[in-house]
Amino acid sequence: MTSPPRGRFISVEGIDGAGKSTHLAWLTDYFLNKGISLIQSREPGGTGLGEKLRALLLNDAMSLETEALLMFASRAEHLAQVIEPALSRGDWVLCDRFSDATYAYQCGGRGLDKTKFTALEQWVQLRDRGLIEPDLTLIFDVPLEVSQARMATSRVLDRFESEQQDFHARVRAAYLERAEQNPQRIRVINANRSVVEIQSELAEIFADYE
Numbered sequence: 001m002t003s004p005p006r007g008r009f010i011s012v013e014g015i016d017g018a019g020k021s022t023h024l025a026w027l028t029d030y031f032l033n034k035g036i037s038l039i040q041s042r043e044p045g046g047t048g049l050g051e052k053l054r055a056l057l058l059n060d061a062m063s064l065e066t067e068a069l070l071m072f073a074s075r076a077e078h079l080a081q082v083i084e085p086a087l088s089r090g091d092w093v094l095c096d097r098f099s100d101a102t103y104a105y106q107c108g109g110r111g112l113d114k115t116k117f118t119a120l121e122q123w124v125q126l127r128d129r130g131l132i133e134p135d136l137t138l139i140f141d142v143p144l145e146v147s148q149a150r151m152a153t154s155r156v157l158d159r160f161e162s163e164q165q166d167f168h169a170r171v172r173a174a175y176l177e178r179a180e181q182n183p184q185r186i187r188v189i190n191a192n193r194s195v196v197e198i199q200s201e202l203a204e205i206f207a208d209y210e
């Protein structure tokens with residue numbers, strides 16, 4: 001019996017308050033309406049163990065090394081239990097953050113040595129055919145003052161969201177740097193527009209996907 005074609009792996013990123021959750025909900029409906037068999041998941045999290053790690057990561061103080069290791073521990077479990085089985089079945093995976101977030105937050109925001117990031121990425125994501133990475137990553141990008149204003153009206157802030165402005169500025173810069181380094185995989189979406197305008201760009205990007 002031949003195996004089904006591998007599903008597509010799409011991740012969604014951005015600084016806190018950029019509008020990622022808003023667009024994820026819309027994208028999920030959009031793909032399901034196209035008849036695509038899709039799972040939506042998130043990092044840190046996405047498995048029973050990963051969600052426990054998420055609660056620790058978002059609430060408990062810890063060293064930077066521990067934070068990076070737990071992000072990748074959650075990712076290892078997520079890949080093994082959810083992402084790789086789904087893609088092998090031919091399902092698509094729409095993931096709320098993946099390794100680009102570790103690059104942006106832990107390397108960019110907190111100053112984790114990039115060689116340590118690369119070592120963890122290789123350890124957790126390397127397979128016979130190369131690194132498991134999203135086929136496409138969307139980074140929703142907004143100026144800091146916009147994300148801060150959106151966050152102020154929408155939630156109680158977690159350990160990352162309550163960081164200082166300069167932390168978020170470094171996270172944003174690291175996301176943009178990562179996009180420049182990976183132009184074939186990462187698309188930066190100007191999220192400083194109306195939701196409707198952004199949705200119409202998303203519909204254009206995914207018009208040919210089936």
Ligand SMILES: Nc1ncnc2c1ncn2[C@@H]1O[C@H](COP(=O)(O)OP(=O)(O)O)[C@@H](O)[C@H]1O
Nearest residue numbers: 016017018019020021022150154191193194195
């Ligand atoms: N393009 C936009 N224009 C105006 N408000 C927006 C836009 N995108 C999102 N918002 C609002 O900003 C707030 C934060 O959005 P959210 O999707 O939760 O961001 P994130 O998941 O990136 O932190 C919410 O109140 C949401 O309705």
Ligand SMILES: Cc1cn([C@H]2C[C@H](O)[C@@H](COP(=O)(O)OP(=O)(O)O)O2)c(=O)[nH]c1=O
Nearest residue numbers: 016021043044071097098101102105160161
């Ligand atoms: C996946 C990942 C997330 N994070 C952070 C970014 C976010 O602030 C937080 C996860 O929250 P987020 O995805 O923004 O969820 P919500 O929309 O519910 O607030 O974890 C990292 O620092 N490194 C990582 O590798």
